[in-house]
Amino acid sequence: MSHPLLQVSGLACERGDRLLFADLSLSVAPGTLLRVEGPNGAGKTTLLRILSGLHDFYDGDVRWCGEPVRRVRDHFLRNLLYLGHRPGIKPRLTPMENLRSLVSGANVGDERLEWALDEVGLLPFAHTLCDRLSAGQQRRVALARLYLSDHALWILDEAFTAIDRDGVAALESLLAARARAGGAIILTTHHPLALADVTTLTLTGAEQELAS
């Protein structure tokens, strides 16, 4: 395996009075698909938010390409795509407008945006306001970004929520192709994943972690 992109050691985080995890270590190299598992409340979302730099209250060492992530933050963010469990789209905009503002950093033409919306099956709704769409369709707007993304690292929190079976299958094949092409992916999901070569990290909740 090549040099790790993201390296974590001795990570600990508290929420409220509860220790979510302690002394957690992981390393993500290009081409890795890492799945974070655990019961509700085990700290999956918090871990993913720490890794993406959204949650800043933790102990331990998070490194991007060997450098502390806090120091190389803007380099890290250029190579990161994070999709949270909230879709991150504005309800009073159409899927097309949402997508356009989300990829504003990259130079993407309207045909590419339409193509991406077509991939997630939303082309007929490209100009309908998002608050008229279903939860699954809103989620698909966010997922359309994956088809446009050339970021080296994807962090996907509950990406499959509210997505139908065909959508999940399409997404699985996208993730597999992505990992083969050398992209790194960290994700949480309660769906069974039909993917080979998945590394799994299990968060058990505080008590066991404290004992270990």
Added chain:
Amino acid sequence: MTAMAPRPRFIAADTPLPLGRAMVAIFARDVRAGLRQRQDLLNPVVFFVMVVALFPLGVSPESGFLRQAGPGILWVAALLSTLLSLDHLFRHDHDQGVLDQMLLQPQPLYLLVLAKVSAHWMLTGLPLVLISPLLGLMLQLEGNSLWALCLTLLLGTPVLSFIGAIGAALTLGLRSAGVLLSLLVIPLYIPVLIFGTGTVMSLSEGLPVSGHFALLGAMLVLAVLLAPLAVAGALRISVSNG
């Protein structure tokens, strides 16, 4: 079909970032979404008009009183009406996860906040400025006083938006910001209020007012330059907790 998706590409640290485009995108997105949210757009204006209209009815319709109190009434109404709109500034975006995406953009958060608060002022502050000459006339202000008042509002309402954004960002983690937001923000609004109304008072007494305008302008420059720093810091903390 996935063959058409771009391959992962490692972007070097020194690749130039499109700063202007990202700012314009946020500004345009917020203005467009705001124009479709009629309720949020109309609320501050309706509130502004109602408060101002209540004074001649409730206190005195006498032109001497109105001319004396008019600038103060308009300014206080504009201030409260801005306060009313502040809670929406980040809360919807936070609930939808839109704010997370803004924080993860590689562009400096300072610039993105600048664009976002400017859009907020366009939607909530500018309409107040535009309608103020009409209300000024209703309060018997005339000639220079009227235009001076509108000019102080034009300089002052963006200051209110930028300072208010700090409070909105700090109280984002709370379920409803309400009174705390007012407590945080109103003390910071007082200097703006004093110089805003003071300008028109001095003018009607025949005193020079260029100093007042210079001070309001300085407050505007300071607010635009410094407030986004505080807002960016407050947003990071609020989002970390949320």
